[in-house]
Amino acid sequence: MNYKIDNLQYCNWSKEIFEINHEAKLDAVHATICYHEDFDELQINIEQWKKYFEDYSSLIFQGFNSQDIEKAKQENKTAVFFGLQNCSPIEDNIDYVEILKKQGVLFMQLTYNNQSLLATGCYEKKDTGITRMGREVIKEMNRVGMIVDMSHSAELSTLEAIEISQEPIVVSHANPSFWHQGLRNKSDTVIKELNNSGGMIGFSIYPHHLKGAENCSVESFCEMIAKTTDLISTKQMGIGSDLCIRHPDTVVEWMRNGTWTKTKDFGEGSADNAGFPPQPSWFEDARGFHNLDQGLEKVGFNEIERNNILGNNWYNFYKKFDQ
Amino acid sequence: MNYKIDNLQYCNWSKEIFEINHEAKLDAVHATICYHEDFDELQINIEQWKKYFEDYSSLIFQGFNSQDIEKAKQENKTAVFFGLQNCSPIEDNIDYVEILKKQGVLFMQLTYNNQSLLATGCYEKKDTGITRMGREVIKEMNRVGMIVDMSHSAELSTLEAIEISQEPIVVSHANPSFWHQGLRNKSDTVIKELNNSGGMIGFSIYPHHLKGAENCSVESFCEMIAKTTDLISTKQMGIGSDLCIRHPDTVVEWMRNGTWTKTKDFGEGSADNAGFPPQPSWFEDARGFHNLDQGLEKVGFNEIERNNILGNNWYNFYKKFDQ
Numbered sequence: 001m002n003y004k005i006d007n008l009q010y011c012n013w014s015k016e017i018f019e020i021n022h023e024a025k026l027d028a029v030h031a032t033i034c035y036h037e038d039f040d041e042l043q044i045n046i047e048q049w050k051k052y053f054e055d056y057s058s059l060i061f062q063g064f065n066s067q068d069i070e071k072a073k074q075e076n077k078t079a080v081f082f083g084l085q086n087c088s089p090i091e092d093n094i095d096y097v098e099i100l101k102k103q104g105v106l107f108m109q110l111t112y113n114n115q116s117l118l119a120t121g122c123y124e125k126k127d128t129g130i131t132r133m134g135r136e137v138i139k140e141m142n143r144v145g146m147i148v149d150m151s152h153s154a155e156l157s158t159l160e161a162i163e164i165s166q167e168p169i170v171v172s173h174a175n176p177s178f179w180h181q182g183l184r185n186k187s188d189t190v191i192k193e194l195n196n197s198g199g200m201i202g203f204s205i206y207p208h209h210l211k212g213a214e215n216c217s218v219e220s221f222c223e224m225i226a227k228t229t230d231l232i233s234t235k236q237m238g239i240g241s242d243l244c245i246r247h248p249d250t251v252v253e254w255m256r257n258g259t260w261t262k263t264k265d266f267g268e269g270s271a272d273n274a275g276f277p278p279q280p281s282w283f284e285d286a287r288g289f290h291n292l293d294q295g296l297e298k299v300g301f302n303e304i305e306r307n308n309i310l311g312n313n314w315y316n317f318y319k320k321f322d323q
Numbered sequence: 324m325n326y327k328i329d330n331l332q333y334c335n336w337s338k339e340i341f342e343i344n345h346e347a348k349l350d351a352v353h354a355t356i357c358y359h360e361d362f363d364e365l366q367i368n369i370e371q372w373k374k375y376f377e378d379y380s381s382l383i384f385q386g387f388n389s390q391d392i393e394k395a396k397q398e399n400k401t402a403v404f405f406g407l408q409n410c411s412p413i414e415d416n417i418d419y420v421e422i423l424k425k426q427g428v429l430f431m432q433l434t435y436n437n438q439s440l441l442a443t444g445c446y447e448k449k450d451t452g453i454t455r456m457g458r459e460v461i462k463e464m465n466r467v468g469m470i471v472d473m474s475h476s477a478e479l480s481t482l483e484a485i486e487i488s489q490e491p492i493v494v495s496h497a498n499p500s501f502w503h504q505g506l507r508n509k510s511d512t513v514i515k516e517l518n519n520s521g522g523m524i525g526f527s528i529y530p531h532h533l534k535g536a537e538n539c540s541v542e543s544f545c546e547m548i549a550k551t552t553d554l555i556s557t558k559q560m561g562i563g564s565d566l567c568i569r570h571p572d573t574v575v576e577w578m579r580n581g582t583w584t585k586t587k588d589f590g591e592g593s594a595d596n597a598g599f600p601p602q603p604s605w606f607e608d609a610r611g612f613h614n615l616d617q618g619l620e621k622v623g624f625n626e627i628e629r630n631n632i633l634g635n636n637w638y639n640f641y642k643k644f645d646q
Binding site: 036038088091092093094095114115116117120123124125126127128129131132133134136139140258259260261262263265 | 359361411414415416417418437438439440443446447448449450451452454455456457459462463581582583584585586588
C-alpha cells in the first residue's frame with residue numbers, strides 16, 4: 001500500500017482546503033495548530049478543529065497514530081494530525097506534554113524562530129543549544145511518544161536535540177542550505193546527523209525556502225532532492241510543504257511578531273515584501289503532489305522511491321511512535 | 324534624612340514579619356512576589372498583598388516610587404515594593420510589562436536560574452546573552468520605568484543587559500564571587516560594569532551566597548563589602564538580604580523545581596541538604612541591620628557611608644525611576 005502525506009500545512013482551513021487535499025489524494029496531513037498560543041489558547045484551536053471534524057466528516061478526521069493513515073486510505077479521507085510550531089502551549093509546565101499528546105498533538109517544535117524555554121530559534125544571534133528545561137522536556141516527549149521537530153531551530157540546538165533524544169527527530173519543513181541559503185534551511189551537518197539518527201527531513205515548498213523563490217522550477221526542486229540523497233537516505237525524506245494558502249497577510253505578520261515585540265519584525269520577508277509570498281505555479285496547493293511525482297521521476301527516482309518520498313516514509317516514521 | 328532599605332526579601336509574609344521589619348526600622352522592602360507564576364497567577368499574589376496592606380495598614384503600605392519611602396519614614400511604616408524574580412508573568416507578551424508596572428512591579432529579573440525567553444540563567448551550561456525578545460523587553464522596561472534585575476542571570480546575559488539598557492540596572496541580591504564562589508555570585512567584571520553604568524549591587528545574606536554559609540561571621544561579611552569598594556563605588560552598594568524566613572522546605576523545593584522538571588533539582592543545595600539553610604546568628608531576620616551597621620563601622624566605613632549602604636543608596640536609585 002502507498003500513502004501520500006503532506007507533513008506540514010498551515011492553510012486557512014475550510015471545506016475548500018479539505019476538498020483540495022482530498023483531490024490531491026492526501027491520506028494524511030500534519031496540520032500546524034499553534035504558533036504563539038499558550039495552553040488555554042490552544043484549547044480554543046482544538047475546539048475549532050473538533051468542529052471541522054464534525055462539519056467535514058466526509059473529508060477529514062483526527063489522526064492519532066499510523067493506523068489512522070491506513071484508515072484514511074480505506075475510507076478515502078484525509079487524517080489530520082496536530083502539530084505545534086512552538087512550545088508555547090506547554091508554558092513552563094512539563095506535565096502539559098502528556099496532556100497535549102493525549103489530545104493528539106504528535107509533533108512539537110522546540111522553538112519558533114526565537115529563543116524558547118527549551119532551545120534556540122534560527123533567528124537568534126547566539127545558540128545555547130538545549131536548555132535545562134529542554135532536556136527534561138525531550139525526555140518527556142520521548143516517554144509519551146511526541147515527536148521533536150526542529151524546523152525553526154538554530155544549528156547547535158538541532159544537533160543537541162538529535163543527540164539527547166532517545167527517539168529519532170524530524171525537521172518537518174525545511175530545505176538544505178547547500179541549495180538555498182536561508183536561516184531556516186539546514187546545513188549538511190544537520191541533515192547527515194538526521195540520517196545517522198534515523199530522523200526525517202520534509203522538503204518545504206514555502207517560497208522563502210526555495211532557490212529562486214516562487215520562480216523556482218519543479219526541476220530545480222527535484223534536483224535538490226536528488227542531490228540531498230548524498231546526505232540522507234531516500235527512506236528518510238518526505239514532503240512538508242509548509243503550504244499557507246488563503247490567509248490574509250495579517251496572519252504572517254502575527255506569525256512573525258506574535259506579542260513579543262513592539263518593533264515590527266519581517267522574518268524571512270522584508271518591509272517592501274511583508275506579506276505571504278505567492279506559491280510556485282507547480283505547487284499552488286496540494287494537488288501539486290502530482291507535479292512532484294513527475295519531477296522526481298525525471299531526476300531518476302524509481303516508483304518505489306517516489307512513493308516513499310511522497311508519503312510512505314512518513315507513514316513508516318509515524319509507525320515508530322505508535323503507543 | 325536617612326532611609327533603611329532591604330532590597331530583597333521573600334519571607335512567609337505575616338503580621339510577625341511586618342512587625343520584625345518595623346522593629347528593624349526598615350523604611351522600604353523590595354518583596355519578591357513571583358518565582359514561576361504566569362500573569363494570571365501573579366494577579367492572585369497581588370490580591371493577597373492587597374489584603375496584607377488592608378489587614379496590616381498600621382505597619383505596611385504599597386510603595387510605587389521614592390516619595391513612598393519618604394512617606395514610610397514620616398508615618399513610621401514600611402513601604403513594600405513589588406518585584407519579580409522571573410519574567411514568567413509577562414509570558415510572551417511585551418504589553419504585560421506596562422500593565423505590571425502600573426500594578427506597582429518595580430523590579431523584574433530577566434531570568435530565574437534557567438533560560439527564559441529574555442536571557443540566560445546562571446544554572447544553564449551555555450549563555451546566549453539577551454535574546455531577541457529580551458532586547459525588546461529591556462527597551463520597554465526602560466520606557467515604563469521598570470528596573471532590570473540580573474541577580475539570577477548568567478555572566479554574558481548580565482553584561483549585555485547592562486550594555487543594552489538605557490537605564491542603570493541592578494543585581495538586587497548577590498555577592499562577589501571573589502569572596503565566595505557560587506553560580507549565583509558575581510564576577511569582578513560584572514561588578515565593575517555595574518559601577519561604570521550607574522547600577523547597584525545588593526549584598527545577600529542568604530547562606531548559600533556566604534563564605535562559610537550560616538557560619539559566616541558578620542566581620543567576614545563586612546570585610547567583603549569593604550573589599551568590594553575596589554570594584555564599585557560605596558554609593559552603588561546596598562543590602563538585598565534575600566531573607567526567606569518562616570517558610571516550610573516545600574517552598575524552596577518549589578522555587579527550584581517549579582513545574583519545569585520531573586527530575587528533582589536541588590539548586591544551591593544538595594540531596595542531603597535540600598531545605599532552606601539556617602540564617603547566620605547575626606542576621607536571623609531584618610533586625611540584623613543593627614549588626615550590619617556595627618560591622619561596617621568596624622571595617623572602617625564612616626557614618627555617611629554606612630547610612631548610604633544600609634538604605635540611602637537604594638533610595639537615591641529608586642528616585643531615578645520616578646515617573
